[in-house]
Amino acid sequence: MVMNKIFLKLLLCGAACSAVFGGEARFAEFFCDNMVLQSGVKVPVWGYGEPGSKVELSLLTAIFDENGMSLLNMPPYIGKVDDSGRWQININPSAPGGQSVLMLRVDDSENSKLEHVVFGDVFLFIGGAELERRTVASADTVKLLRESRIADLRLLKIGDDWAAEPQMVLPGEWKRSDPRNAAVFSNIAYTCGVDLCRRLKYPVGIIAADFPGIPVSAWLSGESFTGTAQEYISRYKSESVELGKLKAEFGSESEVKSADEPPFSPHDPAVIFNAMIAPVAPAALKAVIWYPESVPDKWYSTPPEQVEQMINSIRRAFNNSELPVFIILSANEAFASAQRSAAEKHQNIFIVECAGPDAVGKAAADIIMEKLYNGDNEQ
Secondary structure: OOOOOEEEEEEEOOOEOHHHHOOOEEEOOOOOOOOEEEOOOOEEEEEEOOOOOEEEEEEEEEEEEOOEEEEEEEEEEEEEOOOOOEEEEEEOOOOOEEEEEEEEEEOOEEEEEEEEEEEEEEEEEEEOHHHHOEHHHOOOHHHHHHOOOEEEEEEEEEOOOOOOOOOOOOOOOEEEEOHHHHHOOEHHHHHHHHHHHHHHOOOEEEEEEEOOOOOHHHHOOHHHOOHHHHHHHHHHHOOOOOHHHHHHHHOOOOOOOOOOOOOOOOOOOOHHHHHHHOOOOOOOOOEEEEEOOOOOOOOOOOHHHHHHHHHHHHHHHOOOOOOOEEEEOOOOHHHHHHHHHHHHHOOOEEEEOOOOHHHHHHHHHHHHHHHHOOOOOOO
16 A cells, blocks of 8 residues: 555553552553544653553654555653653654554553554544534535545544543543444534545544533633632532532532532533543644533633633643634624634634534634645645
């Protein structure tokens, strides 16, 4: 098979976090078969292990061209599991291309392997009811699904969840684009991904984190809050919290997620971030696309506060103060005004305007191409 791109294979070595993962070395759950790693920048790769263990990361590059395949071995990266049981190694920038292998090793022994990994551009979509609408519900379902077998498009749907503390477990896994996976994916995110993949002509990874009816404060990291909100967060983390007293004191609508967990609601501050964003951070991303809902918010009540805090939280989580954020323009006039003001105030904040929900995916792809790729690779 003749290929013009460099295909990269990663060999990762790590240590196990016995207290959390039963003694088996492993990657963080974000890293799995069929995933896309961001090309062109240093990429953080992380996992968990026994504190003090040595982590070795080796890189094997497979190059495909008209002469066939050749392999290039790179010197290994060396790291160490910290006292919290976490390790992280930043690998050097790689060109876009696909079919890679990730292997986890500890003390010179192979432990696990991830296959069909590619390098390309990774986009995170965050939003509510409109973003949640599946491809099977779109007006162009038949055409989209008929053309959904796109080898270079990979999808990660993060399942609806909430948690009192930042989580390591990710409710979702990377999958290839095919009729089954495309049908249950966000129509807006999928349509945008298809358009980008065809125009860029190299791998694209689309992550969709959608949960309807959720206020902005639930999507923010715990670091976004001070004062009363921070006190409330601390209280609902407590194993001894009394639901009735908590609701009476703070006026929060709370519910019990399970018999073994403290009572808190998916509308509470930071809980959606903890379950749906924290397991992905600090992954290297090309951009974030945010489709906000106009939902009453107890902790950040005004649109300017909500927009500002969301931008700051996203960039802080992914350790990138210049991370591009594309915001779908709200139909709510006050929220739209706050969005436009944020785009004027901050660098790399862009507004996506379109005629309606069915046009959002294509409109997002158009402005992403314009702002990040100088309009290159137009169809």
